[in-house]
Amino acid sequence: MKPLVSIIMGSTSDLPVMEKAMKFLDDMEVPFEVNALSAHRTPDAVEKFAKEAAGRGLKVIIAGAGMAAALPGVIAASTTLPVIGVPIKGSAFDGMDAMLSIIQMPPGIPVATVGVNGAMNAAILAVEIMALADASLAEKMKNYKDGLGAKIEKANKDLAEVKYNFKTN
Template identity: 80%
Template sequence: MKPIVSIIMGSTSDLPVMEKAAAFLNDMQVPFEMNALSAHRTPAEVEKFAKEAAGRGLKVIIAGAGMAAALPGVIAANTTLPVIGIPIKGSVLDGVDALYSILQMPPGIPVATVAINGAMNAAILAVQMLALSDEALAQKFAAYKEGLKNKIVKANQDLKEVKYEYKVD
């Protein structure tokens, strides 16, 4: 089995955030890989990874980075594959610095960007992209979405059982 999604993080300290993407891909039975690469500390390795990604059979790259957050953009500059960026919350500006770094890409080098620490949404977006050409995955994803709806319907029913003196049902 070869990976079709790559999860890249700037440092293994990002793993608590990025593992949410891994868990969702795993639940959807999408083969993936995980690596730590730094745009600033290992720039040659990042460029090599990005340039070889499509040739290795990857279809989507999820890249998380904090602070200056160059990683998703550097990858996007060196591949034709879609790149989904995850701004990672840092200790100084709460991830807003990373958010702006990933969002503000120049024309021609887009990076789809999710919320700060939004790794699960990045994986969901990757699955949606892959499902366009994979009917079995599209069905799994539709079942997932139906499950989300059912959770809210049940939660709303449960709220009806919560009693307060002035709550009108």
């Protein structure tokens, strides 16, 4: 089974955030790979990975990075595949530095960007992109989104059961 999505992180310290993407892809039965690559410490490996990604059959790359957050942009510069950046919260600026670094890409080198620590949303977006050409994935996404609505409906029913003297609903 060949991976369709590659999850890349700047270091394994990003794993607790990026695991949310792995779990979602696993739940959707989407084959994926996971690697640690650093735009600053292993630039040649990052470029080689990005240039070979499409040829290996990958469809989407999810790249998580904190602080300067160069990794998603460096990957996007060397591939035509969609790259989704996950800004990872660091200690200094709560991830805003990473988010701004990923969002502010020059024309021609787009990186889709999710919220700080938003790895699950990155995986959802990756599956939505692939679902455009895969009816099975489209059905899985429909079921997933329908399930989100059902959770809210259940929450409202549960809230209706909460009693207070001055609660009117």
